[in-house]
């Protein structure tokens with residue numbers, strides 16, 4: 001089992017390995033309050049069918065009472081309505097301040113559960129059990145939690161760190177190739193920010209679904225995320241680099257009414273951003289070619305179906321906007337991204353340069 005220690009407002013471990021789900025109860029016990037009695041498993045219908053049973057049995061064996069909150073999969077559930085239902089459910093089941101939530105699922109489950117944990121009784125513990133590659137390499141670590149509002153992605157939320165992250169690699173066996181791609185996009189993003197070696201690795205790799213590929217990508221991406229989050233937990237500076245590809249990516253998700261998934265939209269967003277930075281002379285070297293090579297190796301669909309105007313309108317609601325400026329993440333060199341503040345009046349031109 002691999003362990004990565006995250007030292008932020010809460011210090012916790014990310015445990016990665018095979019066969020962790022059946023051992024979850026024993027692994028979770030030392031990180032929760034000794035007074036913890038009741039645990040609420042939060043998950044979506046698909047993950048519920050696949051993994052709730054084994055997790056719940058393991059928690060029961062470790063002496064916990066469990067309750068379960070299940071919601072329909074999909075971005076539409078990452079909403080105020082589901083959050084409100086979950087908070088009422090926790091109160092109805094009388095979870096106390098020493099009890100905890102267990103987020104079993106992908107990034108949507110993790111973001112929603114984390115926000116509920118941050119706000120229920122003004123904050124209780126929660127554990128992340130990521131079951132998508134995207135959640136394992138990115139969303140389960142770092143404590144960004146939240147929900148979408150009608151205007152766009154993640155517009156309400158809190159910084160609230162988990163008490164533990166348990167990544168059982170066995171859960172990757174039931175992921176479709178498209179869901180693996182979503183995780184690969186965020187891992188490639190981490191490489192673009194801070195690890196050009198990751199691109200050479202992808203160049204040599206045979207299969208995305210091989211356990212050793214998953215292990216390598218998650219280990220590198222989590223380590224990069226650790227460094228960034230430890231330097232700037234609350235996203236006021238260097239952490240914004242983790243948003244590479246996201247200003248446009250979130251706009252693509254929104255324009256598609258979420259039929260384009262987060263990871264796929266981020267992949268398109270990174271390409272648009274790298275192409276624009278190259279065309280405008282903002283990059284010191286060509287980052288577009290290696291980025292395209294790694295994404296094309298895994299057969300990412302990269303054609304963006306929206307115009308610069310459509311993307312720009314959606315992106316102006318992004319939370320990286322401050323008044324009349326917006327901060328972009330620009331690849332200066334492969335493995336070295338920089339923040340660049342531009343007037344919002346230049347955003348359309350930037351996106352246009354990235355689409356052509």
Ligand SMILES: NC(=O)c1ccc[n+]([C@@H]2O[C@H](COP(=O)([O-])OP(=O)(O)OC[C@H]3O[C@@H](n4cnc5c(N)ncnc54)[C@H](O)[C@@H]3O)[C@@H](O)[C@H]2O)c1
Pocket residue numbers: 044045046047050073074075078105106107108109111131132133134135138139140141142143144145153154171172174175176179182186261262263
């Ligand atoms: N908080 C953060 O730092 C952060 C980082 C990256 C992304 N995100 C957010 O994460 C979300 C995307 O997460 P995601 O890609 O995991 O999507 P998701 O949570 O919707 O999961 C994708 C689909 O996979 C299914 N699924 C989950 N585990 C499975 C398994 N093991 N086998 C088969 N099917 C499984 C789910 O039911 C769902 O239909 C977005 O809302 C994004 O904004 C947050």
Ligand SMILES: O=C(O)C(=O)C[C@@H](O)[C@H](O)[C@H](O)COP(=O)(O)O
Pocket residue numbers: 138142144153154186235239240242243246319
């Ligand atoms: O952890 C971070 O910081 C990230 O930016 C990770 C992103 O992959 C993730 O999609 C995040 O939710 C986007 O942040 P947001 O602040 O733009 O909502």
Ligand SMILES: [Zn+2]
Pocket residue numbers: 138186246262266
């Ligand atoms: Zn993301």
